[in-house]
Amino acid sequence: MKKITTSARILLLFTALSTGAYAQQKTVVIKGTVVGDTRGYNRMDMYSRNPDRYDSMNVVNNTFSGEVPFEAPYRLLFASLHDSKVRGGYAPQAILIDKPGTYHVVATIDSNGTHYSSVDGAAQQVYAAFSAEQDKAWETIEKAMKQKYGEDVMKSLYGKNPNAAAATDMETMEKAAxxxxxQRHVSKHPGSYASAVILQRNSGSLDSKTLTTLYERLTPGIKALREGEAIKTEIAARKLSANGATPADFTLMNEVEKAVKLSDYRGKYLLIDFWASWCGPCRASFPHMRELYAQYKDKNFEILSISTDRDKAAWLKAVKDENNPWPQAHDAKSEVSKNTFNVQVLPTLFILDPKGKIIAQKLEGGDLDKKLKELMP
Incomplete structure (x- = not known):
């Protein structure tokens, strides 16, 4: 048997230690602490969309823990049973996971719900700094709104009859801020996973030139991530979905598994409605859309509702419940909505002319009525 030299033993030991450390670091370990009263609702939910995964953790002595695989940087979302039961709902919050390892998460419960933070992870720290500055900007905007429109303006914006001028002002200020x-955070941290997340999730506040410029500043590794690819797709889709553009033909399936093609509607004015079964505002808009359909259906006009539901059964149930008298289609993977029409929020509407060219989009409220009346007096 060949004798192993001392240097060889050292090399084997180093390799074993390195391999063991690498294997241990292929997971993400969550060690959580709860600050505040759970009121007996001792469960924390932890999930992600990419990878698509859900985990539930019990809170014991104000602590919770879990372990999940790591393949690539992603947003790990947290939600508490406390918020669901006490507040009647929850707003999931993310901790950015940019590498394997242990992340200490603090879940702080106050009168506004549960808030999550972590001092671990370089990307999380960049994102936390951005979020803190954004919160301060919102506070400044709220003060300006109250000075201009009165102390009750914020409540009125979420009422049945919001002040349209105030809503427009607030949106303008928020987008500018x-x-x-x-621009500041992405330019400062082009190699951080946080920059890709920040850019993707706030792209709606940027014009196409700025979005493209910031995307180009990202390092190749960050561009290759899911969020980086999504930004690239959005830049291309913005060009494809601009007014004056003619979207490429596509084929989707309707509720009875028959093909629906965009080209089927050439020769008519076409209102494309992107929606989902879970979208309250989408479904609230249907009664008025049915009125518009009855008014214009005999004037060379059609509506095509395209659902982005991931859950086909939920979509089919909603189609049956709504019983809308126009064609339906299912875009389960959001390939048409994202890649062709750059849909970022629901509902989103587009109007195409008889030649298939986009002539209006993102119409809200009375704008839709006004545009249809202009096209088909």
Whole structure:
């Protein structure tokens, strides 16, 4: 038997230690602490969309823990049973996971719900700094709104009859503030996973030129991530979905598994409605859309509703419940909505002319009625 030299033993030991350390670091370990009263609702939910995964953790002595695989950087979302039961709902919050290892998460419960933070992970720290600055910007905007429109303006914006001028003002200020913060943080941290997340999730506040410029500043490794690819797709889709553009033909299936092609509607004015069964505002808009359909269906006009539901059964149930008298289609993977029409929020509407060219989009409220009346008096 060949004798192993001392140097060889050292090399084997080093390799074993390195391999063991690498194997241990292929997971993400969550060690959580709860600050505040759970009121006996001792469960934390932890999930992600990519990879698509859900885990539930019990809270024992104000602590919780879990372990999940790591393949690539992603957003790990947290939600508490406390918020679901006490507040009647929850807003999931993310901790950015940019590498394997242990992340200490603090879940702080106060009168506004549960808030999550972590001092671990370089990307999380960049994102936390961005979020803190954004919160301060929102506070400044809220003060400006109250000074201009009165102390009750914020409540009125979420009422049945919001002040349209105030809503427009607030949206303008928020977009300007967000654009400024995004440009600063992405330019400062082009190699951080946080920059890809910040850019993707706030792209709606940026014009196409700025979005493209910031995307180009990202390092190749960050561009290759899921969020980086999504930004690239959005840049291309913005060009494809601009007014004056003619979207490429596509084929989707309807509720009875028959093909629906965009080209089927050439020769008519076509209102494309992107929606989902879970989208309250989408479904609330249907009664008025049915009125518009009855008014214009005999004037060379059609509506095509395209659902982005991931859950086919939920979509089919909603189609049956709504019983809308126009064609339906299912875009389960959001390939048409994202890649062709750059749909970022639901509902989103587009109007195509008889030649298939986009002539209007993102119409809200009375804007849709006004545009249809203009096209088909």
């Amino acid at each position: 967000t654009a400024k913060l995004v």
